[in-house]
Amino acid sequence: MALIKCSECGNEVSDKAAACPKCGNPINEIESPREATTKTTSSGALAKFIGFMMIVIGMFMAIAGAYGSLGGVLIFIGIVLFIMGRFKDG
Numbered sequence: 148m149a150l151i152k153c154s155e156c157g158n159e160v161s162d163k164a165a166a167c168p169k170c171g172n173p174i175n176e177i178e179s180p181r182e183a184t185t186k187t188t189s190s191g192a193l194a195k196f197i198g199f200m201m202i203v204i205g206m207f208m209a210i211a212g213a214y215g216s217l218g219g220v221l222i223f224i225g226i227v228l229f230i231m232g233r234f235k236d237g
């Protein structure tokens with residue numbers, strides 16, 4: 148957490164605050180484009196999540212034994228998706 152100076156009154160305000168408590172000037176107005184960046188990285192997060200789920204399901208299949216080879220394939224695809232998700236995030 149950092150303190151930034153309010154552009155209206157010069158009062159020191161937390162950068163987490165939505166508005167200056169002294170004059171009500173909105174603080175995070177300039178930082179709003181960050182929301183767009185988090186939305187674009189969510190596709191990478193989704194790929195990582197799906198990859199992680201496939202690894203977990205594949206492991207259960209491998210442990211169960213019945214679908215041993217299929218579980219291995221799922222783990223492999225899951226790892227590939229997980230790595231792809233990491234690259235998308237970076």
Ligand SMILES: [Zn+2]
Nearest residue numbers: 153156167170
């Ligand atoms: Zn202010």
